[in-house]
Amino acid sequence: MTKTPVLSVRDLIVEIPTRRGVLRPVDRVSYDIHSGQILGVVGESGAGKSMTGNAVIGLLDRPARITSGEILLSGEPIHQLQGEPLRRLRGKRMGMIFQDPLTSLNPLLTVGEQLTETIQEHLGLSNADARNRAIAALEEVGIPAARQRIDSYPHEFSGGMRQRVVIALALCAEPELIIADEPTTALDVSVQAQIIALLKRLCRERGVAVMLVTHDMGVIAEAADRVAVMYAGRLAELGAVRDVVMSPSHPYTAGLMASTPLASIGQKRLRQIPGSMPRLGALPDGCAFHPRCERATDQCKTGGSPTIASGGGRAACIHPLPAAKSEVTQ
Amino acid sequence: MLAYMIRRVFQSVIVLLVVGLVAFSMFRFVGDPVDNMLGQERTQADIERLREQLGLDENFVVQYWRFLEQAVQGNFGLSYRQGRPVADILVERLPATLELALVSGLIALIGGIALGIFTAIRKRGIAANLIMTGSLIGVSLPTFLIGIVLIYVFSVELGWLPSFGRGEVTDLGWWTTGFLTVSGLKALILPAITLGLYQMTLIMRLVRTEMLEVLRMDYIRFARARGIRQRSIHFRHALKNTLVPVITITGLQLGSIIAFAIITETVFQWPGVGLLFINAVQFVDIPVMAAYLMMISVMFVGINLIVDMLYFAIDPRLRVDRKGGH
Ligand SMILES: Nc1ncnc2c1ncn2[C@@H]1O[C@H](COP(=O)(O)OP(=O)(O)OP(=O)(O)O)[C@@H](O)[C@H]1O
Ligand SMILES: [Mg+2]
Numbered sequence: 001m002t003k004t005p006v007l008s009v010r011d012l013i014v015e016i017p018t019r020r021g022v023l024r025p026v027d028r029v030s031y032d033i034h035s036g037q038i039l040g041v042v043g044e045s046g047a048g049k050s051m052t053g054n055a056v057i058g059l060l061d062r063p064a065r066i067t068s069g070e071i072l073l074s075g076e077p078i079h080q081l082q083g084e085p086l087r088r089l090r091g092k093r094m095g096m097i098f099q100d101p102l103t104s105l106n107p108l109l110t111v112g113e114q115l116t117e118t119i120q121e122h123l124g125l126s127n128a129d130a131r132n133r134a135i136a137a138l139e140e141v142g143i144p145a146a147r148q149r150i151d152s153y154p155h156e157f158s159g160g161m162r163q164r165v166v167i168a169l170a171l172c173a174e175p176e177l178i179i180a181d182e183p184t185t186a187l188d189v190s191v192q193a194q195i196i197a198l199l200k201r202l203c204r205e206r207g208v209a210v211m212l213v214t215h216d217m218g219v220i221a222e223a224a225d226r227v228a229v230m231y232a233g234r235l236a237e238l239g240a241v242r243d244v245v246m247s248p249s250h251p252y253t254a255g256l257m258a259s260t261p262l263a264s265i266g267q268k269r270l271r272q273i274p275g276s277m278p279r280l281g282a283l284p285d286g287c288a289f290h291p292r293c294e295r296a297t298d299q300c301k302t303g304g305s306p307t308i309a310s311g312g313g314r315a316a317c318i319h320p321l322p323a324a325k326s327e328v329t330q
Numbered sequence: 331m332l333a334y335m336i337r338r339v340f341q342s343v344i345v346l347l348v349v350g351l352v353a354f355s356m357f358r359f360v361g362d363p364v365d366n367m368l369g370q371e372r373t374q375a376d377i378e379r380l381r382e383q384l385g386l387d388e389n390f391v392v393q394y395w396r397f398l399e400q401a402v403q404g405n406f407g408l409s410y411r412q413g414r415p416v417a418d419i420l421v422e423r424l425p426a427t428l429e430l431a432l433v434s435g436l437i438a439l440i441g442g443i444a445l446g447i448f449t450a451i452r453k454r455g456i457a458a459n460l461i462m463t464g465s466l467i468g469v470s471l472p473t474f475l476i477g478i479v480l481i482y483v484f485s486v487e488l489g490w491l492p493s494f495g496r497g498e499v500t501d502l503g504w505w506t507t508g509f510l511t512v513s514g515l516k517a518l519i520l521p522a523i524t525l526g527l528y529q530m531t532l533i534m535r536l537v538r539t540e541m542l543e544v545l546r547m548d549y550i551r552f553a554r555a556r557g558i559r560q561r562s563i564h565f566r567h568a569l570k571n572t573l574v575p576v577i578t579i580t581g582l583q584l585g586s587i588i589a590f591a592i593i594t595e596t597v598f599q600w601p602g603v604g605l606l607f608i609n610a611v612q613f614v615d616i617p618v619m620a621a622y623l624m625m626i627s628v629m630f631v632g633i634n635l636i637v638d639m640l641y642f643a644i645d646p647r648l649r650v651d652r653k654g655g656h
Contacts, residue, residue: 057555091557098555103548107647108570117566118556153646169556 004075005032006176006209007056007094012069012079014048014055023280025051025064027233028307033209033226035176038200040224040241041213042256044277047230049213053179055079056211057096058086074176092122094177095170100186101162105154111138111165112150115172122173137168141198160191164198171202178203181213192216196223217260221245229253232277232288235308237315250315252289287318295319338638342631347398349627353620354397406621411613416621420603425506426496427595427602431587433518434526438587439580442530446537451564453542461534468531473590477524477597484520492517494599525594529583536579540572547571574645581637585630 014026025048033039041049054060056071058081071079073093081089090096098104106114115134119125125133131150138146141164154162163183170178180199184192200223203210212224220227220241227244229237229252237250248254255273275292278284287305290296299318306316314320388396400406406416445465449458468476485493497517500510508514544550545568553567595604603622610618642648 059551059555087554087557087559089557090555096552096555098548098552100548104552106549106553106567106571108574108645109567110646114553117558117562121557121559155647166552169552173557 003034005034005072006074007033007211008070008072008075009052009056010070010072012052012055012071013067014051014060014064015067016064018063018281020281025233025280026055027305028069029230029233029235030069030308031228031235031238033177033211035207035209036204037226038203038210038212038224040220040227041211041230042215042217042220042227043230043236045215046277046280048233049230050181051233052230053096053181053211053213056177057090057094057179058082059096088122091118091170091175092173093175094179095173095175097163097166097170097178097180097183099182101159101166102186104166105162105169107154110151110153111157115150115169118169119172134168134172137172138165140202141165141168141171142194143168159187160194163187163191163195167195167198167202171206171208174206175208177209177211179211179213182215183212184219185215192219193222199223217245217257229256232283233280234288234305235316236289237317238308239314243314247321248315249320250289250317251293251295251319251321253315254321255292287316295321335639338635342635345631346624346627349623350398350401351394353401353623354394356616356620356623357397401624406624407617409610409615409618411610411615411618416617419606419618420621420625422506423601423603423606426508426600427588427591427604429508430518430521430525430594430600430602431584431591433522434524434529435584435587437522437526438529438533438583441526442533442580443537443576445530445534447541447564447569449534450538450541450545453538462538465531465534468527469535473524473528473593474597476527477520477594480520480524481597491520493520496601521594521598521600524597525587525591528590529587532583533576533580537572537576540575541568544568544571570644574641577640577644578637581633581640582630585626585633588629589626 009032010030012026012029013024016023016025027048029048029052031039041052043049051060051064054064055066058078060066066079069079070077073089078086078089105111109117112131112134115137116127116130119130119133119137120127123130123133135146135150138150143149143161143164149157154165157165167183178199183199184195187195196219199210199212202208212219214220224241226239227237227241228235229244229250231252237244237248237253239249243249244253245257248257252273255271258271259273273292278288278291284291284301286302287293287296287300290300293300297319306318308314308316404417408414409416409419412419445461449461452458481493484491492513495517496508497513497515498511499506499508499514508518550563550567553563558567591600591602592604592607594600595602596608599605603625606618607622609615610622
């Protein structure tokens, strides 16, 4: 594509120094997200999904820090920003949505106070204008009777409504990029689909780029355009949703699909990947997945870990599944 | 909310009744009041007459009830030592204690909250660490020692401030105040610091802990992710949430300031109710002791009630009279 992506992550490495050595929760991760596109990020717990999102928005908790790589927001490098310049970007050009809407909102401030504060911070509007804009933002995310509800406190909303408020807050200054870290995990199943549909609609209408972290392959299949599969801090596979879901290239992705109840794939029974993801402090040499991989050869066990670039295509794998065969592996 | 407040008031009344019982028991069981009131040359007839006069021959419950009736009207009888109504003596002494408690309460509250916030948001700074270490010393030193050290430095060595008494006071008829004269204000400084220091370090540590806790919450992280300024995050988003638990403790501390005033008043010979109580103990002046006990407990209970109401004012989640929407 010739258009500059809204978010471009290049060979990002995040490290945590500990007494037992340096851990790499994010290791040489690269991906792009274009305007109006949703990139789904999946992977087991501890794979480094949140860490990647936090690195992008500059909210890594000490002692984790970016040690190498680049993060470009519409072409501008932002990975070295700190303090005031970084703060001005947050909310204004990139927003974040957290998992739990119950704890994401300040219980002692009304929804309107939290919205107008954010709007005034970034757009410098008068009180009256900011309030009108806040009401519009609430209406846009589907809060009924926004004009009356704006002066309510967060506890007066249900979980799903609160997540809508959170989305309104993240979007009220019209950022180009939204990082949504498991935005539906804490919600009722019936509400989950509504929130995903809302995100999808806002993404399309406003041309926002969305990084959608989730455990739910159903959500990925439903909402994402592209999907990134993470394993032990590394990108295992990156590609269009259709390709990755229908014919996974990395054996880990294939295993992940086989262990996910997804009606659309039409598989007969669930299969578990044997073993578990290694701890960051005890990663094996070579490909981090090889101890659990049926296709592993000696080549996978030695040398550097493959990356998507070195794996030559979609998957960071020396022996990727052939595109045609992957459908018969089940 | 109304039901809750009614329940709290009810509880408060029970507490006061129990304290009243203790105070009443002091009359009954600590020494014989008749003994105390009659001199050496008493006859059996005198004793009988007085017993009847005081109602001591009636049963316990009736006597307790009568005691409460009197207490509610502010009548605690005559001081054994001064022979004057206890209520008069208390009213005379109260302004001194209340002014001292007010000033040291303000010192504790303002200083404690300010230092607590500072040490929380600069938790890695040198100044913050020094303050934290200093506060440990502040908590562990006994009040009287701090008072004596202050007297030694500022009165004896430097000669800047008086070491005892209340200075010149202005009589407003119903209240005597030291706020209006220079010597009155100067006399306040050392005792107020002595009395407030301990509470200040307590409040500071509490505010710091709460603030650090709050700063780890998701909504603070979310506020950061929205690009809200540090200042607003600290003082608008975090401080308010910090204050909810701080208020309870602080409220109770204000009560204990009045109680702790006993020590400070003794060290500085401050003519308040605390000193009055200490003198009363020395002379086994039971009416004064009982009245002091009742007064302190009324204050404690009253402060507690006010604290509960403040809770409602600060935390919208407790105001259930509003309709929660779903
Ligand atoms: N302070 C720390 N010290 C050591 N390891 C840490 C620290 N913080 C995070 N990690 C590790 O970093 C890794 C990445 O964590 P991250 O939160 O990004 O996982 P995730 O993919 O978001 O998982 P989940 O699905 O559970 O949210 C985890 O293995 C975690 O144990
Ligand atoms: Mg996570």
